[in-house]
Amino acid sequence: MSLDLSEQRGGESIDASNLLASASRAQSLCRLRREASVRDLLTPDDARLDDQRRYALRTLLRAIVGTIGGDIQDHAHRTLTQRGATAAAQALTRIEAYHIMPAVERCLGQDTVVAGELIERVTLDLIGSALPSGIVAAQGAPWPAGHRTLDQRLLALRQAEGRRQAPPDQPPYAIDLTAECQARFVWWIAAAIARAADADGNARVALDRAIADAGGQVLAGHDEGEGLEGIAARLALSLDLRGDLLVPIVEHCLGERRIVLLVAILAHALGVEGATMRTMIVDPADPRLWLVLRALDLPRETVARLGYAVCEADRRRDVEMFADRLDAIMAISPDAADGVLANLRLPADFRAALDLQS
Known part of the structure; x- marks a missing residue:
């Protein structure tokens, strides 16, 4: 299955094997929930995420998992197919986004730098969308026209703003991650995919190698300067x-x-x-x-x-x-x-x- 987030199901079907698997994970899950409850108890009210920011953060996280995870899955599947590793390729196609989201969320919960980056990103977007109208009278563009480089950067900025403001459930997803965040998520998601795959023996070895190679390819193709923040920074430098x-x-x-x-x-x-x-x-x-x-x-x-x-x-x-x-x-x-x-x-x-x- 694809890692397209639109194809997520509400959960796994309930049968004896699933119940046994859930029971084996119960102690760890209970501990994580208890620790989360204690952190919530000790968190000042003004430091808590409100519902709006929480929803925006989860929406962004789903887009990140869907985008990066889909790229990793595509690269790895292509590699496995080319190498004739049929069993590993089939194991890969059975993984869906809801299989790996909990693992990625746990990793995010342990990395305050990346989590803080995402929280600030969604908070800034929400502030921007809520800025009141009518504060400033309509006026012409505050920059000179006819400069080729400047005009190109203004066009790139407008396009990046459009992607960021598009509905979050429609591609292309504007995840716009920094290089550090991109690297963290690539390897978190790659590891989660590998853990979720039902493979062993030679299939497991081939699968892990293909996923690792795919993660490297995704990182090599990332350019944080193509995101909205990078484009805006270059425009500010030009002006x-x-x-x-x-x-x-x-x-x-x-x-x-x-x-x-x-x-x-x-x-x-x-x-x-x-x-x-x-x-x-x-x-x-x-x-x-x-x-x-x-x-x-x-x-x-x-x-x-x-x-x-x-x-x-x-x-x-x-x-x-x-x-x-x-x-x-x-x-x-x-x-x-x-x-x-x-x-x-x-x-x-x-x-x-x-x-x-x-």
Whole structure:
């Protein structure tokens, strides 16, 4: 069977062998559920995923498993067929997505870096889709026309935005993973497929080898620069906007709900990584977003519009609290704000290592 997520069934049929298999896994499953319940008990309410983000995260995870898993299965099946490993190829075709989802979810639950990346990604997308309309009056495009490279990148950005905003159950799936996340998921999914396959002896050896080769092929064909974030970062680099020139494009991004481009523009102007800027937007408890706007010396009207838009789009934020703080935010000098944010220009891994030793 294909790993197409649209073909998932609700579960396995109930018979004696399935009941025996479930019983053999009961102790491990009970332990995992108990540990999850304890983590949930100790998690502050404001740190829990709401239903909207939970649904978006699971939808993205299904798309990742369906896309990467389907590619691995296709490559491995083709290899096994060419080598005449009929039994292994047949075992591979019997695997469906619902067989491997639990294993991938367990791996994700043990990798806070990848899980955090996905959570921030879906949170940012949800904020972008919820940005209020009418904040900025309609105006022309804030970039020059007639530049071939710029025009090509603008077209690529529009196409990538369209893929990201398409219904999640329809291909092509815009999973847009970083290289690190792609590598993790490729090997998690490959291992889950291998574990789920009913094969032994020579068929098992052939199957594992073909799946490993397929994982390598999938990794070799991945280019994170083709994703929306990579395209937006290249466009921000091409525009290279600073000072007053930032105002029109920031307001354009708000008016057109181009949240990923907004992140890229602000990140490039400040000289930080896109993921760092994204964190400051998606975390409602992080006050550094307001310092970013001051460090870039954006005018009060633009700061007010951006703050209002983000607060309105993210139900976890308090728009009235932002309004009360606006005067205090604007009282911070650009130099003072920039000084506080200076360490964000250091590599993320270096900052993480410094935090561990503090």
